[in-house]
Amino acid sequence: MQVGRAASAGTGAGACEDGATATVGQVSLDSQVVLRVEQLTRTYAGAEHPAIQDISFGLNRGECLGLVGESGCGKSTLARCLLRIEDADQGLIQLGGQDIARLRSRHLRPYRRRIQIVFQNPSAALNPKLTIGASLIDPYEQLGREAKLSHFTYTSKEAYIRQLLEAVELPRELGDRYPHELSGGQRQRVTIARAISIEPDVIVLDEPTASLDVISQGAVLQLLTDLRTSLGLSYLFISHDLAAVHRMSQHIMVMQSGRIVDRFGSEALFSEERHPYTKELISIF
Numbered sequence: 096m097q098v099g100r101a102a103s104a105g106t107g108a109g110a111c112e113d114g115a116t117a118t119v120g121q122v123s124l125d126s127q128v129v130l131r132v133e134q135l136t137r138t139y140a141g142a143e144h145p146a147i148q149d150i151s152f153g154l155n156r157g158e159c160l161g162l163v164g165e166s167g168c169g170k171s172t173l174a175r176c177l178l179r180i181e182d183a184d185q186g187l188i189q190l191g192g193q194d195i196a197r198l199r200s201r202h203l204r205p206y207r208r209r210i211q212i213v214f215q216n217p218s219a220a221l222n223p224k225l226t227i228g229a230s231l232i233d234p235y236e237q238l239g240r241e242a243k244l245s246h247f248t249y250t251s252k253e254a255y256i257r258q259l260l261e262a263v264e265l266p267r268e269l270g271d272r273y274p275h276e277l278s279g280g281q282r283q284r285v286t287i288a289r290a291i292s293i294e295p296d297v298i299v300l301d302e303p304t305a306s307l308d309v310i311s312q313g314a315v316l317q318l319l320t321d322l323r324t325s326l327g328l329s330y331l332f333i334s335h336d337l338a339a340v341h342r343m344s345q346h347i348m349v350m351q352s353g354r355i356v357d358r359f360g361s362e363a364l365f366s367e368e369r370h371p372y373t374k375e376l377i378s379i380f
């Protein structure tokens with residue numbers, strides 16, 4: 096893997112609620128924010144309450160921002176809205192300085208590359224009829240050709256696939272296999288390789304280790320941390336596993352019934368100031 100662009104350290108602007116630009120001396124920290132979300136709300140047809148309501152946060156370049164909350168609180172709805180798989184009813188999603196919340200088709204296309212997602216279930220995320228190599232090349236063919244890649248170089252399909260497999264610590268022979276011929280942990284590494292292949296700014300990790308055994312979980316979380324540092328990636332790490340979120344993230348947000356009820360630097364998880372719901376989550380895990 097070619098690496099080089101160093102990740103910026105977290106600046107403290109992460110997870111800022113009102114989306115305001117923070118300043119330290121003369122230095123604006125706003126340039127560090129790669130993804131800014133303001134007042135995002137989504138109500139499903141027929142539902143009594145919004146699935147997500149007034150969600151606002153900023154994600155710093157090179158940072159992992161954790162989002163934790165119990166099942167059904169709205170985490171995946173937020174992820175789908177950020178990826179524009181679903182549309183929010185109102186609110187702003189600023190990526191690369193552009194509000195993408197309402198962009199359509201060709202206007203949205205240049206921003207699709209900038210935000211990628213890794214889902215919980217790698218088996219559902221990979222086309223069973225494609226070899227691993229073909230799956231890895233697919234995002235580049237769809238979105239990457241227009242982009243100037245700086246870590247991976249595309250000289251030939253084979254060379255590109257090799258770099259991606261190497262980046263996620265998989266043997267190159269796996270490129271010729273089909274998804275069912277891999278273990279769950281290997282399949283999830285392939286979906287991570289797909290997500291990084293077109294060098295996005297942001298990756299939404301939606302419960303990326305929930306389907307794995309404990310040993311594979313630890314290894315995949317470590318790989319994600321290493322890739323964040325070496326590729327300068329920014330993560331929104333969604334999980335109901337508070338321990339994993341604490342391990343991975345510089346800042347943490349806690350979601351309850353569609354709203355962010357608590358947000359703090361990871362080191363302040365056990366502080367007395369925590370919201371009662373955060374304390375409840377701590378007592379469960």
Ligand SMILES: Nc1ncnc2c1ncn2[C@@H]1O[C@H](COP(=O)(O)OP(=O)(O)OP(=O)(O)O)[C@@H](O)[C@H]1O
Nearest residue numbers: 139140146164165166167168169170171172173335
């Ligand atoms: N397509 C949909 N249509 C209608 N309601 C939905 C839809 N998807 C989710 N919901 C509802 O929206 C709320 C939030 O669901 P969501 O899947 O975002 O929660 P979650 O926190 O990701 O849960 P989990 O951790 O179990 O995946 C729930 O009440 C859910 O029933």
